[in-house]
Amino acid sequence: MNILLTGGLGFIGSHTAVVLAQQGHQVVILDNLCNSQMEVLANLESITGKKLRFYEADIREGLALRKILSDNQIEAVMHFAGLKSVAESAQDPLKYYDNNVCGTINLIEAMQAEKINKFIFSSSATVYGVPQYLPYDEDHPLEPINTYGKTKLQVEEILQDLVKSDPSWSVVALRYFNPVGAHESGLIGESPKGVPNNLMPYICQVASGKLPHLNIFGDDYETKDGTGERDYIHVMDLAEGHVAALNFVNQHPGFHAINLGTGVSYSVYDLIGAFEQAANSMIVRKVQPRRSGDLAIYYAKADKAKNLLGWQAKRDLQVMCKSGWNFHKQKS
Known part of the structure; x- marks a missing residue:
């Protein structure tokens, strides 16, 4: 199939591009480079051995979108082009509503105009908010308890209304848990601009001496060791989940929300310990007060993905840490 990946040079989009290309799909990438680098494209082509079509464009550019969709005879869209910092979304909510909500509406309208109705949306476990039960x-x-999560939920609601108005649409909203790790080649991985927001790239920068220490925000939660527990999932497992979702939307119209996680919660200290073993290096850490809005623990029930998509996560925490460190070493 001819698949458009919006935000396709980003962390999750780039790994999904690899799996799609290796399975014989024609991958077309659109990215505005606001949080990604052009070098990723060359690395993708090196991994896959294929020339990938790339457009530097923004999902809010309607005419450009329509032309890209038409020129490439796109059959399905995977939508990764979302801003994703919880902290930034609190500081600049309009930026997040503009890109994440208005941008997605613009993308859907372009798809409607070109009669494309297969859509896979990068949603997030942040739509759940404070756990009423777990998993x-x-x-x-x-x-959701933050602006970022609210934008994801609004898009899900828009997609549900779209499907009600036109039952020919096939939509899967994939609710991610905590993606970490990197491709085994070490050529692509998580490479945020500026100081990382996420735990794994921050640990990598501490291990390599770029940052002095890791801040642990709270060690007095009611968890097994006092630190927050999360469902970390290897980015390649996540990428394979998208390809499974693509196979699913080809056969099943309607709207489907599906968790992608491991179903296992790891603490901050679990992750540090696995990383220290993978990197053979001690991570300097300092315990800080809890951050407002942080949850003590959350993790996925991933049975629906197994039952509907035939997918489940395969890579463990050690593989996540080894691959993440391997990417960071090669990039440094």
Whole structure:
């Protein structure tokens, strides 16, 4: 199939591009480079051995979108082009509503105009909010506690209304948990601009001496060791989940929300310990007060992905840490 990946040079989009290309799909990438680098394209082509078509464009550019969709005879869209910093979304909410919500509406309108109705959306476990029970399943109440999560939920609601208005649409909203790790080649991985927001790239920068220490925000939670627990999932497992979702939307119209996680929670200290073993290096850490809005623990129930998509996560925490460190070493 001819697949458009919006935000396709980003962390998750780039790894999904690899799996799609290796399975014989024609991958077309659109990215505005606001949080990604052009060098990723060359690395993707090196991994896949294929020339990939790339457009530097923005999902808010309607005419450009329509031309890209038409010129490439796109059959399905995977939408990764979302801003994703919880902290930034609190500081600049309009930026997040503009890109994540208005940008997605613009993309859908372009798809409608070109009669394309297969859509896979990068959603997030942040749509669930404070756990009313664990693990989160897809029927858990949706009450996000930050602007980023609210934008993801708004897009899901828009997509549900779209499907009700036109049942020919096939839509899967994939609710990610915590992606980490990198491709085994070490050529692509998580490479944020500026100081990292996420734990794994921050640990990598501490291990390599770029940052002095890791801040642990709270060690007094009611968890096994006092630190926050999360469902970390290897980015290649996540990428393979998208390809499974593509196979699913080809056969199943309607709207489907599906968790992508491991179903296992790891603490901050679990992750540090696995990383120290992978990197053979001690991570200097300092315990800081809790951050407002951080949850003590959350993790996925991933049965729906197994039952509907035939997918489940395969890579463990050690593989996540080894691959993430391997990418950071090669990039440094």
